[in-house]
Amino acid sequence: MTAATTSARVPVTPGRSPVLRALSRPELGSVIGAVVIAAFFATQTDQFATSAGIANVLDVTATLGIMAVAVALLMIGGEFDLSAGVLTASTGLVTALLVDQLGVNIWEGIAWSLLFALTVGFLNGILVTRTRLPSFIVTLGTFFALQGVNVGVTKQLTDTVQVGGVDDAQGYAAARAVFASAATIGDGEFRVAILWWIVVAVLATLLLVRTKFGNWIFASGGAPASARSVGVPVGRTKILLFMTTATAAWLVGTISVVRLTSVQANVGLGEEFNYIIAAVIGGCLLTGGVGSAIGASIGALIYGMTQQGIVFAQWDNDWFPLFLGGMLLAAVLINTVVVRRRAEDSPG
Amino acid sequence: MTGRGTWSALVAAAALIVAGCTAGSRSTANTESAVESLSLPESATATRPSEGDPDRRLTFAVVTHGTAGDPFWDVVKTGAEDAGEASNAEIDYLSDPEPGSQAQLIASATSSGVDGLIVSMADPDALQESIASAIEAGIPVVTINAGEERSAEFGALTHVGQSAASAGEGAGNRLRDAGVTTLLCVIHEAGNVALEERCQGAARGVGGAEQGEDVRTLQVNASNIVETETTIASELQADPEIDGVLTLNPAVAVAAATAIDTSGSSATLATFEFNADVLQAIRDGQLLFAVDPQQYLQGYLPVVFLALYARNGNVVGGGQAVPTGPRYITQDNVDIVEDPASIGTR
Amino acid sequence: MKPELHPIDDIQAALDGEGDNLPESDVPPHTPLLEVRGLGKRYGGVTALQGINATVNSGEVTCVLGDNGAGKSTLIKILSGVVSYDQGQYLVAGKRVKFSSPRQALDRGIATVFQDLAVVPLMSIWRNFFLGSEPTRGFWPFRRLDVEHAQDVTVAELARFGLDVQDPHQPVGTLSGGERQCVAIARAVYFGARVLILDEPTASLGVKQAGMVIRHVVQARERGLGVIFITHNPRHAYPVGDRFIMLNHGAMVANVTREDIDLNDLTQLMSGGADLDELAHEVQEHHRGPAGAWKPG
Numbered sequence: 001m002t003a004a005t006t007s008a009r010v011p012v013t014p015g016r017s018p019v020l021r022a023l024s025r026p027e028l029g030s031v032i033g034a035v036v037i038a039a040f041f042a043t044q045t046d047q048f049a050t051s052a053g054i055a056n057v058l059d060v061t062a063t064l065g066i067m068a069v070a071v072a073l074l075m076i077g078g079e080f081d082l083s084a085g086v087l088t089a090s091t092g093l094v095t096a097l098l099v100d101q102l103g104v105n106i107w108e109g110i111a112w113s114l115l116f117a118l119t120v121g122f123l124n125g126i127l128v129t130r131t132r133l134p135s136f137i138v139t140l141g142t143f144f145a146l147q148g149v150n151v152g153v154t155k156q157l158t159d160t161v162q163v164g165g166v167d168d169a170q171g172y173a174a175a176r177a178v179f180a181s182a183a184t185i186g187d188g189e190f191r192v193a194i195l196w197w198i199v200v201a202v203l204a205t206l207l208l209v210r211t212k213f214g215n216w217i218f219a220s221g222g223a224p225a226s227a228r229s230v231g232v233p234v235g236r237t238k239i240l241l242f243m244t245t246a247t248a249a250w251l252v253g254t255i256s257v258v259r260l261t262s263v264q265a266n267v268g269l270g271e272e273f274n275y276i277i278a279a280v281i282g283g284c285l286l287t288g289g290v291g292s293a294i295g296a297s298i299g300a301l302i303y304g305m306t307q308q309g310i311v312f313a314q315w316d317n318d319w320f321p322l323f324l325g326g327m328l329l330a331a332v333l334i335n336t337v338v339v340r341r342r343a344e345d346s347p348g
Numbered sequence: 349m350t351g352r353g354t355w356s357a358l359v360a361a362a363a364l365i366v367a368g369c370t371a372g373s374r375s376t377a378n379t380e381s382a383v384e385s386l387s388l389p390e391s392a393t394a395t396r397p398s399e400g401d402p403d404r405r406l407t408f409a410v411v412t413h414g415t416a417g418d419p420f421w422d423v424v425k426t427g428a429e430d431a432g433e434a435s436n437a438e439i440d441y442l443s444d445p446e447p448g449s450q451a452q453l454i455a456s457a458t459s460s461g462v463d464g465l466i467v468s469m470a471d472p473d474a475l476q477e478s479i480a481s482a483i484e485a486g487i488p489v490v491t492i493n494a495g496e497e498r499s500a501e502f503g504a505l506t507h508v509g510q511s512a513a514s515a516g517e518g519a520g521n522r523l524r525d526a527g528v529t530t531l532l533c534v535i536h537e538a539g540n541v542a543l544e545e546r547c548q549g550a551a552r553g554v555g556g557a558e559q560g561e562d563v564r565t566l567q568v569n570a571s572n573i574v575e576t577e578t579t580i581a582s583e584l585q586a587d588p589e590i591d592g593v594l595t596l597n598p599a600v601a602v603a604a605a606t607a608i609d610t611s612g613s614s615a616t617l618a619t620f621e622f623n624a625d626v627l628q629a630i631r632d633g634q635l636l637f638a639v640d641p642q643q644y645l646q647g648y649l650p651v652v653f654l655a656l657y658a659r660n661g662n663v664v665g666g667g668q669a670v671p672t673g674p675r676y677i678t679q680d681n682v683d684i685v686e687d688p689a690s691i692g693t694r
Numbered sequence: 695m696k697p698e699l700h701p702i703d704d705i706q707a708a709l710d711g712e713g714d715n716l717p718e719s720d721v722p723p724h725t726p727l728l729e730v731r732g733l734g735k736r737y738g739g740v741t742a743l744q745g746i747n748a749t750v751n752s753g754e755v756t757c758v759l760g761d762n763g764a765g766k767s768t769l770i771k772i773l774s775g776v777v778s779y780d781q782g783q784y785l786v787a788g789k790r791v792k793f794s795s796p797r798q799a800l801d802r803g804i805a806t807v808f809q810d811l812a813v814v815p816l817m818s819i820w821r822n823f824f825l826g827s828e829p830t831r832g833f834w835p836f837r838r839l840d841v842e843h844a845q846d847v848t849v850a851e852l853a854r855f856g857l858d859v860q861d862p863h864q865p866v867g868t869l870s871g872g873e874r875q876c877v878a879i880a881r882a883v884y885f886g887a888r889v890l891i892l893d894e895p896t897a898s899l900g901v902k903q904a905g906m907v908i909r910h911v912v913q914a915r916e917r918g919l920g921v922i923f924i925t926h927n928p929r930h931a932y933p934v935g936d937r938f939i940m941l942n943h944g945a946m947v948a949n950v951t952r953e954d955i956d957l958n959d960l961t962q963l964m965s966g967g968a969d970l971d972e973l974a975h976e977v978q979e980h981h982r983g984p985a986g987a988w989k990p991g
Binding site for chain 3: 012210211212214215218219222225228231233289
């Protein structure tokens with residue numbers, strides 16, 4: 001390239017300044033929200049800012065956070081998974097049934113459970129990408145199917161709708177150390193699930209911003225046709241994302257079943273909405289292409305802080321869903337405005 | 349009296365909105381399959397008690413507001429099926445937590461000409477019309493579980509169940525006798541009248557007064573047991589005066605036992621309903637007692653009553669409600685119930 | 695289809711002085727890169743395309759003209775691997791091919807920039823530039839995007855096309871329509887495209903923006919690429935085209951070189967001569983006659 005051409009260069013249409021762009025980061029709103037909520041409950045209640053209080057908040061946040069991060073990746077990729085909540089019960093049931101009915105080592109049960117989760121995720125992904133139906137409908141189908149399988153199979157095998165006896169399994173002590181141990185700091189019992197959550201959030205962040213696959217996730221959700229035309233395997237990306245949420249559901253199901261030592265066939269229903277709420281509060285766009293794993297984690301933290309904070313404040317916690325709904329609507333509005341600013345104000 | 353159906357209904361509703369509501373709703377689909385699954389008796393119109401062959405196989409429809417997989421309603425279903433076997437009756441068990449859909453299920457059972465109808469009335473007003481047309485069609489109705497106060501008014505033969513308020517009051521009395529002055533009542537399903545009644549009853553039982561100012565209620569999410577456990581622990585930390593906890597569901601009871609442990613509280617714990625873990629907790633002294641509504645009887649007895657009515661014209665108790673509980677399971681009698689619980693009849 | 699009435703001079707002016715400083719291509723000019731013989735495609739009982747014969751040479755711009763529904767988009771979809779053909783032959787560098795995905799076409803050096811689908815608006819310029827062909831470094835499981843390299847290359851490559859990007863993190867959505875097309879073209883050229891298919895790149899752009907895109911078409915040609923330029927606007931095609939293929943109702947109605955035709959003939963041919971005459975007549979009537987004389991029916 002010679003100087004002649006260089007001089008003929010035209011500056012491109014300028015975007016927003018880096019400072020303004022930082023202000024339109026998807027997770028910014030949630031960070032501000034989290035700080036305000038934490039400050040509020042820390043000053044208004046005696047328990048919130050104690051180590052016991054923090055332990056309780058993080059306990060609720062951790063498992064929700066693991067799911068919210070995985071669901072956020074899927075939402076950035078432009079899809080939903082309504083079966084994720086029920087799958088946390090299914091994976092726990094697979095482990096518990098294998099351990100309780102066949103007497104297998106708990107690690108073997110956990111391994112089969114992972115295989116089961118991956119299969120469900122793969123089926124969700126294949127169905128969505130092959131049929132081109134909205135994932136909302138496809139995973140709604142999986143949601144009901146799994147709900148039926150959970151209850152039907154459990155009842156068939158145990159005559160009840162609950163499986164217990166997980167703590168009698170071989171290898172339980174080691175599994176408990178990995179999935180359900182706790183460290184006491186001050187008065188608070190901090191669960192190992194918190195570490196899992198942090199690990200999942202960090203890995204997901206690196207995946208999103210520092211890998212090829214992360215690039216594909218954003219492109220698959222943001223403009224699937226464009227992505228396909230430059231050779232991004234959009235279908236495969238989405239299938240892998242469904243398998244990622246299924247794996248997260250397996251992790252949460254395993255943490256729960258090891259911790260509680262039993263699992264009821266009808267748990268997990270409705271939890272999928274909390275995952276989506278946390279992801280949206282954290283800046284995920286319902287139309288895909290925008291979001292972050294850190295944001296989803298903060299969304300989960302907002303859920304945990306508020307849910308426990310209301311109890312600490314001795315308010316009637318019947319009102320918690322109202323607050324959650326308000327947060328969700330506010331987040332959706334903020335996200336929409338931010339994205340419009342980010343991309344749609346292109347001049348000319 | 350539990351049922352996590354609200355969410356399923358919400359999911360279905362949301363999906364329909366998104367799908368543009370082109371097809372029929374889930375409940376309609378249920379109703380259609382219900383019509384198919386109901387086998388028509390030989391003489392579809394002759395359902396008067398004295399008519400027909402006394403050895404004829406009868407068909408009864410059990411229509412409840414339970415959700416599939418709810419442990420409580422599974423036992424009711426088993427009770428009804430066992431009684432059907434004993435009384436030479438076909439049992440069609442149908443359920444939908446949505447009152448409107450439950451009314452549709454009753455209507456389709458009526459139109460297929462069953463010999464008797466067993467209905468749980470969580471929302472009596474919503475079912476009034478469909479029950480009235482069943483009775484008009486000559487089908488005898490027995491109400492179970494909920495709706496005792498409206499049962500006779502609707503023209504049911506009798507009601508089989510446990511009054512939530514009196515059972516709650518009984519539980520409250522027992523807790524007061526154990527020294528509880530400030531009780532936390534944990535509700536796991538928002539807006540369920542029966543659960544609220546249990547808590548109000550317990551309030552009267554503990555306080556001995558009508559108001560029950562010494563009872564706090566706490567809303568938890570039974571779909572997420574880990575969250576439930578932490579929420580109860582937070583409440584106990586926030587209010588150290590609480591010295592008694594009453595849960596209304598066995599899974600929540602187990603979570604509460606752990607929460608009492610981790611929060612360092614010394615509260616006395618009792619629960620409605622039970623499972624194997626609750627029995628173990630009673631044995632270990634973590635739980636004072638479990639209120640057993642004996643829901644097996646809520647399935648079993650009405651089938652027997654309807655069979656006797658159809659074949660012999662009998663009406664038990666002259667139409668008065670037949671209480672199936674409460675039976676209190678404590679450390680003293682826990683071993684008696686241990687066995688049936690594991691095969692789904694308690 | 696309304697004819698665009700801006701003067702062709704604007705486009706021509708935009709082209710002056712371009713392409714003088716570009717590096718030599720590795721392919722000698724006027725070498726056949728891609729060829730179709732009797733190409734056809736049916737959807738059920740409907741013939742979307744039939745009997746297409748054409749050759750795309752290196753260093754030449756082949757314009758595909760035709761009205762909406764003439765079969766242009768079916769032809770592009772076949773060439774770019776989005777759909778498969780069912781009649782005739784498709785040869786790339788002399789070998790018969792039948793693509794089942796755009797990726798396969800890309801691997802054979804055939805890159806397509808679809809109208810409005812060129813880029814992912816919410817993603818940054820550098821992520822868009824490398825989308826689908828991201829540079830990585832390190833070994834699995836530590837393999838990661840080579841972000842610095844990607845950003846440097848993006849800035850340098852766009853500079854070669856005359857675009858000065860200050861901040862490669864800028865979302866592509868904030869660029870103008872013409873700039874977005876240029877990012878897509880620069881990307882295709884950087885990733886070794888031999889044949890560049892441009893689907894209506896100037897549709898919905900103003901004169902200035904269209905001129906910018908056409909300038910890049912010329913640059914791509916000067917770099918030795920075979921360019922297939924799909925448009926319904928002969929005024930955009932004529933200044934850059936070496937060869938013109940006209941489609942109508944799924945069939946090829948003309949295949950001529952620039953020497954054989956002038957802009958008027960091209961416009962005439964493209965719109966179907968009679969239709970255009972009629973249109974010109976009506977426009978003249980409208981301008982000449984008194985206001986009251988122009989009444990509908």
